[in-house]
Amino acid sequence: xxxxxxxxxxxxxxxxxxxxxxxxxxxxxxxxxxxxxxSYSAAVWRVTDPTTGMMAAPVRxxxxxxxxxxxxxxxxxxxxxxxxxxxxxxxxxxxAGLQDxxxxxxxxxxxxxxxxxxxxxxxxxxxVLLAGGLPWGTISLFRERGQTPFTPxxxxxxxxxSTPLAQRLRSYAVPGPAPGSVPGPGLLLFAQDGTLxxxxxxxxxxxxxxxxxxxxxxSFGLSLPVWLTSTALRARAIAEGRERGSxxxxxxxxxxxxxxxxxxxxxERDGAAGHTAMVIEVARAAEMAPLIIAAYELSxxxxxxxxxxxxxxxxxxxxxxxxISPHTVRDHIKVIFDKTRVxxxxxxxxxxxxxxxxxxxxxxxxxxxxx
Numbered sequence: 001x002x003x004x005x006x007x008x009x010x011x012x013x014x015x016x017x018x019x020x021x022x023x024x025x026x027x028x029x030x031x032x033x034x035x036x037x038x039s040y041s042a043a044v045w046r047v048t049d050p051t052t053g054m055m056a057a058p059v060r061x062x063x064x065x066x067x068x069x070x071x072x073x074x075x076x077x078x079x080x081x082x083x084x085x086x087x088x089x090x091x092x093x094x095x096a097g098l099q100d101x102x103x104x105x106x107x108x109x110x111x112x113x114x115x116x117x118x119x120x121x122x123x124x125x126x127x128v129l130l131a132g133g134l135p136w137g138t139i140s141l142f143r144e145r146g147q148t149p150f151t152p153x154x155x156x157x158x159x160x161x162s163t164p165l166a167q168r169l170r171s172y173a174v175p176g177p178a179p180g181s182v183p184g185p186g187l188l189l190f191a192q193d194g195t196l197x198x199x200x201x202x203x204x205x206x207x208x209x210x211x212x213x214x215x216x217x218x219s220f221g222l223s224l225p226v227w228l229t230s231t232a233l234r235a236r237a238i239a240e241g242r243e244r245g246s247x248x249x250x251x252x253x254x255x256x257x258x259x260x261x262x263x264x265x266x267x268e269r270d271g272a273a274g275h276t277a278m279v280i281e282v283a284r285a286a287e288m289a290p291l292i293i294a295a296y297e298l299s300x301x302x303x304x305x306x307x308x309x310x311x312x313x314x315x316x317x318x319x320x321x322x323x324i325s326p327h328t329v330r331d332h333i334k335v336i337f338d339k340t341r342v343x344x345x346x347x348x349x350x351x352x353x354x355x356x357x358x359x360x361x362x363x364x365x366x367x368x369x370x371x
Contacts, residue, residue, distance in 0.1 A: 006157055014164050023047050023137075023172050024212075027060040030165060033089045035206040038154045040141040041056045047169060050134035050294055053089050054203045054234060054249040055227045059213040064119075065143075066214045070194060073230040079110035086243075088128040089135045095127035095159035098147035116142070125150040131166035134294060136173075173252075173295035186280035192233045196220055197275065209253040210339075212320045225249065230275045232263045239265035239273040250283055250291065258264070258283040258291070296339050305332045310349050 001190060006368060013033045020026035027045035042063035049056045075233035083096040098106050099122070106112040106122065108133075122145040131135035139158065143150065155331045186203025190196055196218040204224075207222060221316045228248060235247035247263040265277040293303050301322075315333075319326045333345075 024058050041144045042142040044140045046138045049133050049249045053135045056249050057211045057213050057251050061214050069214050069226040075114045076112040077233045082109040085317045094157050094162040097155050099123045123149045129166035130163050131170050136166040136169040188278045192277040198278035217367045235263035235276050287298050302336050
């Protein structure tokens with residue numbers, strides 16, 4: 001393909017995805033047009049938690065069975081040293097091909113040995129969708145054995161889509177109101193091999209709210225979303241020293257509110273990694289504030305001013321506190337209004353804080369009378 005053809009296809013992809021109603025529709029539009037330009041046999045399009053980079057939801061899977069999800073993530077999180085997503089997220093290259101990165105020796109990759117080769121694939125082109133320095137999604141494209149490997153031009157083209165597709169995913173991240181009736185924390189316990197050992201009733205209620213996506217059956221009659229099992233695997237990887245950070249992921253439910261899932265690997269008496277416990281609960285204000293700020297593309301200064309507005313400070317007080325002029329404060333507030341599509345301070349506070357958290361707070365108020 002010529003450079004002008006690349007430009008036309010890229011423009012077509014971005015035009016189609018700009019009007020998609022949700023992430024799944026966006027993935028479908030992007031894949032339909034990308035496949036005509038960069039051929040592939042199978043693909044996985046994923047939303048990720050922008051803070052942790054962990055796979056979240058929804059997920060679009062093309063021409064792949066569910067039975068390999070656990071194998072893929074166990075290889076990616078516990079064994080892979082060629083193009084893991086967390087390395088791509090740190091840049092400078094946001095996309096990479098397995099054959100290209102290994103010099104035609106894909107057997108160096110644990111992911112190739114454990115996942116690709118047994119399923120007849122010979123190459124994977126993967127990319128992280130980055131905007132504002134945060135990962136909002138990932139893409140995996142697969143070619144079967146006998147097909148030519150992905151070329152540097154293919155890799156460059158996919159990398160060129162990273163930021164605009166991430167920005168579109170970011171626009172979907174604005175949460176809806178929290179549910180009126182909020183289940184308590186859900187608890188799941190996993191064995192060392194990832195088998196579900198126990199689950200409480202609250203976890204079942206949270207699982208019922210999870211969006212569509214690849215799942216694995218358990219002996220409890222539950223279908224566990226792959227983004228939960230991969231989070232449990234990350235907790236084990238952290239306990240074994242293979243990963244750093246925390247095993248946390250936020251999930252947007254079918255009704256539009258957000259859940260946070262965090263996992264921790266327990267220790268046996270001898271210090272060895274044991275079972276993994278996972279808690280699922282409705283995201284609190286502190287969890288959601290960074291996501292809301294990122295979704296509306298507020299700068300650090302705009303965030304400062306928004307927080308001061310929420311506290312009720314007047315323009316002159318904000319100017320004095322931040323050592324800027326009242327005129328500059330007004331300019332910032334105008335930009336904040338434009339980005340959040342409101343026209344008053346009251347609307348701003350309601351949109352960014354009250355409407356997302358008040359329903360949760362109402363159900364956690366204890367009223368007492370002393371007479």
